[in-house]
Amino acid sequence: DAGVIQSPRHEVTEMGQEVTLRCKPISGHDYLFWYRQTMMRGLELLIYFNNNVPIDDSGMPEDRFSAKMPNASFSTLKIQPSEPRDSAVYFCASSRDSYNSPLHFGNGTRLTVT
Amino acid sequence: AQSVAQPEDQVNVAEGNPLTVKCTYSVSGNPYLFWYVQYPNRGLQFLLKYITGDNLVKGSYGFEAEFNKSQTSFHLKKPSALVSDSALYFCAVRVNTNAGKSTFGDGTTLTVKP
Numbered sequence: 252d253a254g255v256i257q258s259p260r261h262e263v264t265e266m267g268q269e270v271t272l273r274c275k276p277i278s279g280h281d282y283l284f285w286y287r288q289t290m291m292r293g294l295e296l297l298i299y300f301n302n303n304v305p306i307d308d309s310g311m312p313e314d315r316f317s318a319k320m321p322n323a324s325f326s327t328l329k330i331q332p333s334e335p336r337d338s339a340v341y342f343c344a345s346s347r348d349s350y351n352s353p354l355h356f357g358n359g360t361r362l363t364v365t
Numbered sequence: 366a367q368s369v370a371q372p373e374d375q376v377n378v379a380e381g382n383p384l385t386v387k388c389t390y391s392v393s394g395n396p397y398l399f400w401y402v403q404y405p406n407r408g409l410q411f412l413l414k415y416i417t418g419d420n421l422v423k424g425s426y427g428f429e430a431e432f433n434k435s436q437t438s439f440h441l442k443k444p445s446a447l448v449s450d451s452a453l454y455f456c457a458v459r460v461n462t463n464a465g466k467s468t469f470g471d472g473t474t475l476t477v478k479p
Contacts, residue, residue, distance in 0.1 A: 255408070294469045296467070307464070342409070353411035354457075
C-alpha cells in the first residue's frame, strides 16, 4: 500500500496564476478529504467526497476554489486565480467507508503564492 | 454540529515523565474518537481510536487514551515520555449521524526535554 499520494510536494506561483493540486487516495477507500493547514487557522476542512460525490463543501473559502473527483482514484483541488493568502499546506486524506475508520493523510502540498 | 477542543496549545514535559494531552468533544450521536500525530513536513499519522467497549485504548508508540463519556473527554497519555515524542498532536471526532465528517481540534504541540 503506497499510501495517499499528493503532487506536487511544493508549488511556488505568482498571484493570479491557476494552481492545481492532485491526490491519489488509497485503493478501496470511499472517503476523500481536502484540508488546508496554516499557522493562523490550524487545520481546516475544505471539502470531502464519499464515493466520488461531494458531500460538504462549506469549508471552501470562495469561488476561486474548486475540487473534483472524476473517479475513485483521483481528485484535484484547483485555485484560480491564486492569491498570496492562499499560501498554506494542503493535505488530502482518505478513509474506508466506515465512521470508525481513521483518515490516512498524504504528505501535503506546500503552496506559496507570491 | 460537532466540535473538538484541545485546551492547551503547548505541553512541556521532561523525558521519562508521564504526559497527558487533553481533548474534549461535543457531538450529537455516538462519537468515534481519534488521535493523530504530525511530525514536521509530514501529514498526520493515526495513533489510536475509541469506538466502543473498554474506556482505555492503546495505540502506537506506547500511547494510550482514556474515554470519559460523562466528561466528554478523550485525553492522550503516555507513562514515560521520550524526546522523540515531540510533535504536534491532534484529536478528532467522527459521528455516525453526520455523513462521515471528520472534525479536528486545533492541535497541541508536545515538547519533551531531555
